[in-house]
Amino acid sequence: MAAQAPSNLLESKSSKLLRELLASGRPILYIMTAEEQRIARLLREGAEHFFASPLPYWSWSLTEGMVCSNGTKSEHDTTNPRAALDFVAQYQGAAIFHMKDFHDALKEAVVVRRLRDLYEQCAGKNKFVVISSPIRFIPEEISRNIVFFELNIPDFNEVKTFLEEQAAKLVASGKTVDTSEATMIHMTRALQGLTIDEAGFAIHRAIAETGHLGMESLPVLFEEKRLLVNRSGTIQYIADGAQIEAVGGLEVMKKWLLERRQLFLLRDSIGAELVPKGVLVMGVSGCGKSLSVKAVASCFELPLYRIDMTEIFSGRHGNAEWAFARACRTMEAIAPAVVWFDEIEMGITSSESSGEQGRIFAFFLTWMQEKVRGLFVAATANRIDLLPAEMIRKGRFDEVFFVDVPMDEERIDIFNIHLRKRGIDPTGFGVERLTKLTKGWTGAECEQCVVSAVTRAKLEDREMTLEDLLRTAGNIVPLSKTMKEQVDHIRSWARDRAAPASLGDHR
Ligand SMILES: Nc1ncnc2c1ncn2[C@@H]1O[C@H](COP(=O)(O)OP(=O)(O)OP(=O)(O)O)[C@@H](O)[C@H]1O
Numbered sequence: 460m461a462a463q464a465p466s467n468l469l470e471s472k473s474s475k476l477l478r479e480l481l482a483s484g485r486p487i488l489y490i491m492t493a494e495e496q497r498i499a500r501l502l503r504e505g506a507e508h509f510f511a512s513p514l515p516y517w518s519w520s521l522t523e524g525m526v527c528s529n530g531t532k533s534e535h536d537t538t539n540p541r542a543a544l545d546f547v548a549q550y551q552g553a554a555i556f557h558m559k560d561f562h563d564a565l566k567e568a569v570v571v572r573r574l575r576d577l578y579e580q581c582a583g584k585n586k587f588v589v590i591s592s593p594i595r596f597i598p599e600e601i602s603r604n605i606v607f608f609e610l611n612i613p614d615f616n617e618v619k620t621f622l623e624e625q626a627a628k629l630v631a632s633g634k635t636v637d638t639s640e641a642t643m644i645h646m647t648r649a650l651q652g653l654t655i656d657e658a659g660f661a662i663h664r665a666i667a668e669t670g671h672l673g674m675e676s677l678p679v680l681f682e683e684k685r686l687l688v689n690r691s692g693t694i695q696y697i698a699d700g701a702q703i704e705a706v707g708g709l710e711v712m713k714k715w716l717l718e719r720r721q722l723f724l725l726r727d728s729i730g731a732e733l734v735p736k737g738v739l740v741m742g743v744s745g746c747g748k749s750l751s752v753k754a755v756a757s758c759f760e761l762p763l764y765r766i767d768m769t770e771i772f773s774g775r776h777g778n779a780e781w782a783f784a785r786a787c788r789t790m791e792a793i794a795p796a797v798v799w800f801d802e803i804e805m806g807i808t809s810s811e812s813s814g815e816q817g818r819i820f821a822f823f824l825t826w827m828q829e830k831v832r833g834l835f836v837a838a839t840a841n842r843i844d845l846l847p848a849e850m851i852r853k854g855r856f857d858e859v860f861f862v863d864v865p866m867d868e869e870r871i872d873i874f875n876i877h878l879r880k881r882g883i884d885p886t887g888f889g890v891e892r893l894t895k896l897t898k899g900w901t902g903a904e905c906e907q908c909v910v911s912a913v914t915r916a917k918l919e920d921r922e923m924t925l926e927d928l929l930r931t932a933g934n935i936v937p938l939s940k941t942m943k944e945q946v947d948h949i950r951s952w953a954r955d956r957a958a959p960a961s962l963g964d965h966r
């Protein structure tokens with residue numbers, strides 16, 4: 460009797476995985492998750508829908524022993540793990556037995572032995588033992604009999620189903636909820652990236668703050684998500700976006716992004732090879748790499764997450780390879796999104812390098828190839844000479860851009876952007892007079908010049924003038940002068956390897 464997809468619900472990725480594993484007939488599963496209620500619910504739903512006729516769902520805990528979802532308890536005391544496995548062995552008929560926090564019991568040899576016996580007994584009979592635990596502990600002698608997987612955070616469908624249930628409960632308790640499909644989709648997107656429990660907290664906080672649930676709740680949901688996702692340590696939700704209009708110059712890259720945007724929005728209806736996968740932006744510090752990544756996210760209308768390579772390698776999240784893979788998988792569950800690997804050269808160096816780094820690179824290459832369509836990768840790099848050649852050749856990026864210090868017109872563009880940002884209308888201001896003084900400047904230095912000039916005028920309680928800008932500019936020594944050698948090195952290295960992000964020649 461094969462497991463079937465439930466026909467009434469939008470199937471989530473976790474539910475699908477569970478269904479496929481149960482269908483494969485493997486009788487012992489080990490699911491690593493801190494979300495016990497969620498796995499219990501997925502299993503209960505699976506028992507109900509996956510099979511031609513519903514299966515009983517039994518759950519076991521050290522305090523309660525075996526209890527069936529219909530309220531039945533076992534006749535004998537089954538709080539002891541051995542007694543619990545005996546109960547499963549003697550049980551007549553198909554069923555799912557959910558063993559909560561059973562990892563401790565696996566430290567006893569006799570329990571491991573009984574579990575191995577159960578493997579034979581349960582195989583092919585639709586009798587399943589499912590262990591759930593927040594940690595992975597599988598003794599060697601039983602590892603071949605157990606299918607292990609880690610429950611990813613809930614995907615769009617799972618969050619939406621949860622949100623709809625919560626909305627129905629809130630409505631029943633007299634609260635106002637905008638349950639229109641469009642609002643539900645916006646709120647689901649806002650909650651994506653959280654566990655079910657966390658999504659529950661976020662919803663309650665939104666209700667507590669605004670009294671109802673609807674489009675007005677989105678800022679609260681996003682803020683809650685920012686706090687919670689950031690707590691994971693390796694992934695950061697970046698709330699301060701930038702529009703593509705805030706990026707001065709870099710016309711080639713901006714045009715490219717706007718074209719890719721069309722393809723990305725059509726991702727579900729076009730061939731996989733046409734769906735944009737990602738972009739690698741490398742170049743001189745302060746010339747707008749980070750800014751461009753933020754612009755990609757708003758251009759693609761997606762939330763932006765940053766994977767922190769320093770955290771991955773800090774050892775605070777377990778072994779780096781594992782932490783990296785987990786962060787990538789989490790991002791797939793959060794999709795659609797833009798995922799940003801900042802200073803990618805710090806984590807991913809040559810595949811020839813031994814051990815962990817090489818394995819992380821190999822994982823990254825495969826992952827880029829296989830990852831879900833809704834994830835666009837934006838990687839940035841400064842120390843480009845550290846990047847392995849394969850990252851550029853085989854890194855599976857659609858394009859590799861080199862961002863150089865801005866040319867004359869680009870700097871004017873950048874000055875104008877930053878003046879406007881501070882409420883100054885640059886028309887007729889004569890910014891062009893800065894062109895000569897600012898040769899070789901980075902975008903960050905142009906911004907700094909505007910900030911200093913504005914500050915000086917503010918302190919003297921008057922409007923800022925071009926004179927302020929000219930005077931400030933005279934005092935700034937640009938990075939490209941102080942670090943001429945490095946900048947020249949970056950340039951010559953990138954020239955043959957990447958596409959220039961701007962038109963024209965900088966020399
Ligand atoms: N092309 C640009 N247009 C507008 N502003 C810019 C541009 N380039 C840099 N800036 C300003 O300089 C700031 C710093 O730039 P950004 O952080 O994007 O540089 P980066 O290339 O990521 O540098 P780093 O290598 O140090 O991380 C930006 O926040 C922005 O305000």
Ligand SMILES: [Mg+2]
Binds near residue numbers: 748749750839
């Ligand atoms: Mg940066």
